[in-house]
Amino acid sequence: MRNTERYIPEGYELAWNDENLGIQVYYKEGAVIGGLCFVGKAVNPTWHYRFKSAEQRMAEVTKTFKDVSDRLERKNQAKASKAVALANHGVVVGDVFRCSWGYDQTNIDYYEVIAVTGKSATICRIGCISEETGFLQGNSVPQLGAFIGKPKKKLIQKRSVDSEAYLTMNSYSTAFKMQPVAVIENKPIFESSHWTAYA
Numbered sequence: 001m002r003n004t005e006r007y008i009p010e011g012y013e014l015a016w017n018d019e020n021l022g023i024q025v026y027y028k029e030g031a032v033i034g035g036l037c038f039v040g041k042a043v044n045p046t047w048h049y050r051f052k053s054a055e056q057r058m059a060e061v062t063k064t065f066k067d068v069s070d071r072l073e074r075k076n077q078a079k080a081s082k083a084v085a086l087a088n089h090g091v092v093v094g095d096v097f098r099c100s101w102g103y104d105q106t107n108i109d110y111y112e113v114i115a116v117t118g119k120s121a122t123i124c125r126i127g128c129i130s131e132e133t134g135f136l137q138g139n140s141v142p143q144l145g146a147f148i149g150k151p152k153k154k155l156i157q158k159r160s161v162d163s164e165a166y167l168t169m170n171s172y173s174t175a176f177k178m179q180p181v182a183v184i185e186n187k188p189i190f191e192s193s194h195w196t197a198y199a
Helices: 054-087
Strands: 013-018 023-028 033-039 047-051 096-101 107-117 120-134 137-155 166-170 173-177 182-184 187-189 193-196
Touching: 023 054, 033 054, 047 054, 096 137, 096 166, 107 137, 107 193, 137 166
Parallel strands: none
Antiparallel strands: 013 023, 023 033, 033 047, 096 107, 096 173, 107 120, 120 137, 137 193, 166 173, 182 187
């Protein structure tokens, strides 16, 4: 059975307890200058040292607080950046998402956005115009408005402000927003995608 309780050796007493950063530091005084530190909910200590002096111990404590604080700041900044990205995802009705998936072959599915509500997009699979370029392989482009099956609602996701929006279709495939290479007579033109099939 896994141990879920922290072990504090005899002679160690709590010296620092920062609930915001989740840091607990225990000191041992006397002939041995000891230090024991836990971060977060970890059962095992982040460090457990004997020091030559109290100053050396304090330097280790200061370094730990700085490292954890910097890590938390980076995490908060990334979270804030992602929130901004999702708030400005840029997905609109008419956008096309491309999903490439398959094992031993490359399947290409296209989806057209038919509605956008907040951070969600209602999409429907669409057909494609496909051309064979060789044995069991070819290129395809999406065919706007050629709907297949029933619409489905998906959460719009972005990794960063500058990244392209994407939709998680299932456990093994993701659909990424396509950018048209040109617009002719208000009709977007997309780059072709290569597909392969089983022999």
